[in-house]
Amino acid sequence: MPEESAEVRSFWQELGLPGVVDVHTHFMPERVLDKVWAYFDSAGPLTGRPWPIAYREEEGQRLARLREFGVRAFTAMLYPHKPGMAAWLNSWAVDFAARTPDCLHTATFYPEPGVEAYVAEAITRGARVFKAHVQVGAYDPADRLLDGVWGLLAEAGLPVVTHCGSGPAPGKHTGPGPIAEVLARHPRLRLVVAHLGLPEYTDFLDLAERYQEVRLDTTMVFTPFTEETAPFPKTELPRLAALEQRILFGSDFPNIPYPYVEALRSLERLGLGEGWLRAVCHDNGARLFGLG
Template identity: 75%
Template sequence: MNDHRTASADAARHTPVSDGASEAEAAEIRRFRERLGLPALIDVHTHFMPERVLHKVWNYFDTNGPLVGGLQWPITYRRAEEERAALLKEFGVRAFTSMLYPHKPGMATWLNAWAADFAGRTPDCLHTATLFPEPGVETYVREAVEAGARVFKAHVQVGAYDPEDELLDATWALLADAGIPVVIHCGSGPAPGQHTGPGPIARVLARHPRLRLIVAHLGMPEYEEFLGLAERYEEVRLDTTMAFTDFTERFMPFPPRALPRVAALGDRVLLGSDFPNIPYPYVHQLQALERLDLGPEWLRAVCHDNAARLFGV
């Protein structure tokens, strides 16, 4: 990391949470919740990870890495960890995740240890864990489950692995038996990977139909194919992360013909945001969902009730 980036990170650590922009956005989100009669939001797709790992992720976006798909992607909430957690609280998010993921073997165990510690010192965070197809994966996933992990993150695109890998088969079975949801980035957006797309996941689900997969980003850009999997498997859900926003609609628009299917699956669509790694204000994700005009009951379910029921919060 060069001196400019180090200086930027240091500056972020001293940025006050309650600045004018944050207060205005929090007020706007509060009005959104009041319109729906919601006490709070639950966001199943937020990123907290070791600071040096997160800074590498930010650098990847800053330098327009290959998986960013050639997009300009400024990080809106480039702040220190404790400030980011406090900001979510200020926004009325009462439960969130620490989505973290390995890009190579040998990372998952120490990431899981960090995530367990983070959940222990961050009451609003759902204890999150991750995995990678490697020898010993079933063992450390079982250990994470026994330690209280409530949600897992799998990133097929970044990890560049096949979810059908035989090393993962027993692990998928373990998670299906435990009923623990897995937020999985398996769609081909913003850039395709060797194993992204609905095909590999469909074959995993054929073997493990009770696996509680939460397809990240509504499966973009293969929206309709992943909706089909949710229609076929009752434990498959989708999160809204970046879907329907102005940013995403410019390059991976959601097909209007499929909107009635999203409405019909209203009990299995969950709010996700990708905070803090988003190129627009948090409130815009909420506005993008509201302007779909699917009704207040659908919005209440997506922004709170579905996740509250799934995680028992």
């Protein structure tokens, strides 16, 4: 869609940026992604509403689309839902990162015997960001099996994009409590709270104010789709503005039910200013990942 690409590029060009840094995009083995899309198609219990995939394309087309948008760097957010899966996903991610230089090499983990060893291997092999999906994995992030993993990641200074909020449907271990226990043990952990912790926005803003290395990504928040069911409280906008240096743009591409540009325009409509938009849509991510 040339028109959409032009609109996305116009957005960041008008801000004087060299492009967009998107910390929350999904690339994974095709058979796994097919199952993820089938779940969205079924409006399963973790979504609970119709969720048409806007960018249901093959991998090469999706990569080309991000590049046409002017996304300088993006991630391959992949995640296991059962034991024995994470190490295999990490092996796939090594190859994907090698053939996709604009992808920030992404890895993942699951609470299981041997997890610390394969996370250490992923770090050695160049992982630059990790994904933890507490909702889909249905595990306690404070599980003692993961304590060494969080310690490794804190020591390495690697960001961990973590879906730990209770949206779009609560899980046994979602919400601020379990991940707050992790942060109490590992206060230097570079935790990136996915979706701004929706719907517990206030609680996760509290964590970001308490821990200097906690960041939040904007994935799907503020869009009309999300505002219908989990509106961001307008009274919290001053706190969002004050945390300008620790808010990161994320889109959830390709698994979004609206055009990519809508995520950017929704941030613009907040009225927090061009400086905030520049920081969120590019500069904070570029600084976190050491991009030139």
